[in-house]
Amino acid sequence: MDLAGLRKSNIHLKILRFFHENQASIDTPRGVATWIGEDRLKVKRALEDLVKLQILIAHRTTSTTGYSYTRDAKLISKIAKILEQSKPS
Amino acid sequence: MENTKNHAYQKELFDRLRKSQSLKRAEECFARVIKGASWWLLEKRKPSLQDVEEVICRKCPLEKGLQRRKIKKCAKNILGVITRAAEEKTIIKFDCEEGLHGFVSAIAQADKIYGYVGGCYRKKDISTQILQIFSAFLDTIIKEAQKEMELSKLYETLRPRAIALSTVHTVHRLISSTLDFNELLPRIARLSLQIMRAQRCSIKLVDSKRKVLLPKVTVDLRQKNIRLKKVRVGRWAPGKAVKFGRPIRGRDYLATPLIDEDVIGVITLYDKLDKKPFTTFDQEIMSTLAEQAVIAIKNAQLYKEQEKLTMGTIKSLAKVLDTRAPGTYIPRTSFVKIAMAIGQQMHMDEDELKSLEYASILHDAGEIFVPEEVLAKPAKLTGEEYEMVKEHPAAGVAIIKHMKALKSATPIILYHHENYDGSGYPKGLKKDMIPLGARIMAVVSAFEAMITKKPYRVAKTLGEATEEIKANAGTQFDPKVVEAFLKVLKKKDIRALLEKELYGPGRAA
Numbered sequence: 001m002d003l004a005g006l007r008k009s010n011i012h013l014k015i016l017r018f019f020h021e022n023q024a025s026i027d028t029p030r031g032v033a034t035w036i037g038e039d040r041l042k043v044k045r046a047l048e049d050l051v052k053l054q055i056l057i058a059h060r061t062t063s064t065t066g067y068s069y070t071r072d073a074k075l076i077s078k079i080a081k082i083l084e085q086s087k088p089s
Numbered sequence: 090m091e092n093t094k095n096h097a098y099q100k101e102l103f104d105r106l107r108k109s110q111s112l113k114r115a116e117e118c119f120a121r122v123i124k125g126a127s128w129w130l131l132e133k134r135k136p137s138l139q140d141v142e143e144v145i146c147r148k149c150p151l152e153k154g155l156q157r158r159k160i161k162k163c164a165k166n167i168l169g170v171i172t173r174a175a176e177e178k179t180i181i182k183f184d185c186e187e188g189l190h191g192f193v194s195a196i197a198q199a200d201k202i203y204g205y206v207g208g209c210y211r212k213k214d215i216s217t218q219i220l221q222i223f224s225a226f227l228d229t230i231i232k233e234a235q236k237e238m239e240l241s242k243l244y245e246t247l248r249p250r251a252i253a254l255s256t257v258h259t260v261h262r263l264i265s266s267t268l269d270f271n272e273l274l275p276r277i278a279r280l281s282l283q284i285m286r287a288q289r290c291s292i293k294l295v296d297s298k299r300k301v302l303l304p305k306v307t308v309d310l311r312q313k314n315i316r317l318k319k320v321r322v323g324r325w326a327p328g329k330a331v332k333f334g335r336p337i338r339g340r341d342y343l344a345t346p347l348i349d350e351d352v353i354g355v356i357t358l359y360d361k362l363d364k365k366p367f368t369t370f371d372q373e374i375m376s377t378l379a380e381q382a383v384i385a386i387k388n389a390q391l392y393k394e395q396e397k398l399t400m401g402t403i404k405s406l407a408k409v410l411d412t413r414a415p416g417t418y419i420p421r422t423s424f425v426k427i428a429m430a431i432g433q434q435m436h437m438d439e440d441e442l443k444s445l446e447y448a449s450i451l452h453d454a455g456e457i458f459v460p461e462e463v464l465a466k467p468a469k470l471t472g473e474e475y476e477m478v479k480e481h482p483a484a485g486v487a488i489i490k491h492m493k494a495l496k497s498a499t500p501i502i503l504y505h506h507e508n509y510d511g512s513g514y515p516k517g518l519k520k521d522m523i524p525l526g527a528r529i530m531a532v533v534s535a536f537e538a539m540i541t542k543k544p545y546r547v548a549k550t551l552g553e554a555t556e557e558i559k560a561n562a563g564t565q566f567d568p569k570v571v572e573a574f575l576k577v578l579k580k581k582d583i584r585a586l587l588e589k590e591l592y593g594p595g596r597a598a
Binding site: 022024035066 | 249252253255256258259260262263266267276279280283284285286310362374438
């Protein structure tokens with residue numbers, strides 16, 4: 001999956017929107033799933049996709065992984081455009 | 090300020106009423122009963138004549154044919170009705186200049202009026218009873234819109250706080266999961282940076298004399314080279330935060346003290362990514378995070394002390410055992426390092442490595458129960474003597490079994506003489522049934538025995554011993570462990586340490 005491909009996935013867009021609106025957030029898959037109202041396992045997979053795209057940072061420990069938003073201003077600006085174009089009706 | 094708030098509230102209420110599905114349904118429903126009437130919403134508490142003209146009279150189906158003077162007169166009349174509706178807070182019927190019928194009701198709650206809703210341009214009179222029902226309906230719809238607004242406000246206020254709380258909880262989980270001091274502080278710094286969206290984070294701890302803050306970690310996302318500087322207690326923001334025991338906040342910095350029973354250090358953040366100043370909310374979040382960081386730091390410190398104590402006890406025990414036959418029970422540092430390096434090669438976790446380290450030191454402790462003449466016998470052991478030797482792993486476990494910290498090392502000690510093909514002792518375990526630590530210890534222990542000089546035996550060279558280990562891979566030893574062992578032995582630092590310990594400084598095998 002690439003940045004453009006994110007537009008097609010509702011769950012990826014929901015996660016992006018959550019982190020874009022709450023840029024100081026660090027949360028576990030369970031937490032993110034609660035905030036966006038989606039299945040935890042699907043969220044977990046989507047979070048890892050976003051880590052691969054360097055949109056999210058994974059803070060891994062033996063017991064859990066926390067995910068937080070990128071600090072790259074250019075990437076954040078690209079994401080803002082994607083979210084703007086994919087606004088929920 | 091209050092006026093601005095009221096205005097914003099009024100505007101939002103009207104936006105909601107305009108979009109309200111309930112109001113649309115009510116309009117449709119009453120439009121069937123009050124045929125011919127058109128509906129309007131007037132957004133002002135005290136509308137002017139012009140407002141009434143624009144919103145009501147200019148939309149009148151007769152407006153095009155009316156003279157300006159007549160429109161003004163009509164608007165004035167309706168404005169009077171609106172004023173009455175505001176005073177009486179009830180629905181009022183009126184007849185306009187052109188003889189059309191209409192009604193107006195104030196959108197009000199208690200003493201507050203937010204605007205007006207009404208209908209107009211009906212040729213027939215409107216039944217008062219129907220208007221009363223409409224009034225009751227309208228009241229419910231307004232209350233519904235207000236409740237929606239309250240809920241929305243509550244959501245907007247609570248959600249960011251709930252997310253912040255969840256973040257703090259996640260951070261707590263992330264920092265509590267490590268007891269390694271060297272890993273913990275950089276992790277706290279990185280997480281703090283992420284939460285505050287800041288550019289630099291520095292963690293300093295108070296020295297034992299409580300005069301200076303010692304820099305422990307600084308993470309700066311803009312610079313590669315960072316100079317760690319000491320800071321006097323009382324100087325600069327970090328020093329002041331420690332001295333006064335409270336956060337010190339400036340536009341571009343936020344120093345939060347780490348308070349246990351006393352102040353133990355400070356986390357300082359600098360320069361937000363968006364260049365905005367640090368806020369009271371940031372301060373609150375950092376104070377909560379600092380409280381959790383203190384717990385994690387104290388736990389890591391206690392763990393480190395406990396570890397030192399355990400290692401001290403193990404070394405003391407080995408020293409006591411060693412007094413019987415010096416050089417027999419205390420392995421050289423290089424062998425412990427080889428065992429640990431093999432463990433790392435085989436992806437053992439921190440706890441497993443710790444157990445391996447303990448077992449490396451004490452694996453032959455049980456030999457203290459084997460008579461010295463048996464251990465030192467240069468000839469082949471008799472059956473009875475061999476049985477005595479076979480008891481030493483269990484005897485070693487018996488020595489340490491009362492030390493809880495060493496419990497995880499007992500399987501390594503007990504099974505380090507098991508052979509990969511099942512021909513070892515005490516249980517004749519095979520392959521993966523033998524704990525990994527014990528399989529590693531079997532190789533290291535055999536290697537140690539071969540290359541160490543003993544009064545009763547000539548030591549093998551490193552090359553000879555390595556060849557013998559290789560030759561026994563798959564029978565006596567786990568081939569994977571042997572493979573890792575060979576890799577480890579090629580490491581320059583380990584090789585140098587081994588040669589130095591075996592042959593003295595500057596002499597190779």
